Amino acid sequence: MPELPEVQTTVNGLQKRVLGRTFVRVWSDWQKTVTFPRKFAAFKKQLKGKKILRVWRRGKNVIFELSDGYSLLIHMKMTGHLLVEPWNTQDPMNGYLHIMFFLDDGRKIALSDLRKFAKVELRPTKELLQIFEGLGPEPLEKIFTFEKFEKLFVRKKGKVKEIIMRPSFIAGIGNIYASEALWWAKIHPAKDVSRLNARELKLLYGAIKKVLQLGINFGGDSFSDYRDVDGNKGEFEGSKKVYQREGEKCFRCKSVIKRLVIAQRSSFYCPRCQRL
Numbered sequence: 502m503p504e505l506p507e508v509q510t511t512v513n514g515l516q517k518r519v520l521g522r523t524f525v526r527v528w529s530d531w532q533k534t535v536t537f538p539r540k541f542a543a544f545k546k547q548l549k550g551k552k553i554l555r556v557w558r559r560g561k562n563v564i565f566e567l568s569d570g571y572s573l574l575i576h577m578k579m580t581g582h583l584l585v586e587p588w589n590t591q592d593p594m595n596g597y598l599h600i601m602f603f604l605d606d607g608r609k610i611a612l613s614d615l616r617k618f619a620k621v622e623l624r625p626t627k628e629l630l631q632i633f634e635g636l637g638p639e640p641l642e643k644i645f646t647f648e649k650f651e652k653l654f655v656r657k658k659g660k661v662k663e664i665i666m667r668p669s670f671i672a673g674i675g676n677i678y679a680s681e682a683l684w685w686a687k688i689h690p691a692k693d694v695s696r697l698n699a700r701e702l703k704l705l706y707g708a709i710k711k712v713l714q715l716g717i718n719f720g721g722d723s724f725s726d727y728r729d730v731d732g733n734k735g736e737f738e739g740s741k742k743v744y745q746r747e748g749e750k751c752f753r754c755k756s757v758i759k760r761l762v763i764a765q766r767s768s769f770y771c772p773r774c775q776r777l
């Protein structure tokens with residue numbers, strides 16, 4: 502699933518290509534993708550003529566702020582990604598087009614989604630901002646200080662990997678970047694957060710910011726279905742330390758990387774650097 506760095510990479514691409522454009526038409530062969538308004542005909546009618554004023558991200562959501570006080574939200578879920586013409590048509594992952602937005606300059610924005618779990622909503626911006634209040638803080642924002650991070654753990658219990666992946670705890674962190682951050686911080690993924698000391702929290706805070714920023718710098722991951730708006734893979738691959746490296750050697754201590762299932766998700770860690 503695209504996480505904060507992948508979604509931010511998509512947003513960065515959209516900002517360069519579609520700001521100021523107007524939606525003229527929308528097509529879909531999987532209308533269930535649109536979850537609000539419920540009726541596709543109403544969605545179609547409301548979107549028509551709206552201009553893209555801003556594109557931004559909150560958690561794993563892409564938001565097009567539109568004219569008339571509306572916003573279009575897209576959550577790419579498991580396998581979705583947004584494309585802007587002209588995109589790489591050679592990559593089969595860009596061929597599962599289930600919704601297409603036609604722009605006033607003749608180009609299209611399309612959502613390619615193999616498993617069809619992606620979600621599209623058109624709502625008044627105010628309403629959307631209220632919904633976002635249920636999300637945790639944005640880990641890369643300057644106002645997200647260590648003091649704020651530390652407070653999140655007060656009286657919390659549970660396995661650290663599971664906790665930091667909760668969207669209501671911190672926004673945008675998924676399986677890949679949680680595994681990576683814990684390796685950098687030398688914390689075992691199953692360690693209970695109530696047992697993390699101040700030093701470990703400080704390391705984790707830094708590691709989360711570091712891996713997410715690295716992910717953005719490299720244009721997202723390269724080993725999932727994710728593609729950027731041009732339809733190309735990211736280049737985070739070269740920077741990953743543990744994710745999907747079971748049986749390979751730790752880059753720090755040469756121990757063999759192990760896999761552990763936490764909350765039905767695979768976690769990858771070094772048993773020597775990351776002790777329970």
Ligand SMILES: [Zn+2]
Pocket residue numbers: 751752753754755756771772773774775
């Ligand atoms: Zn190690």
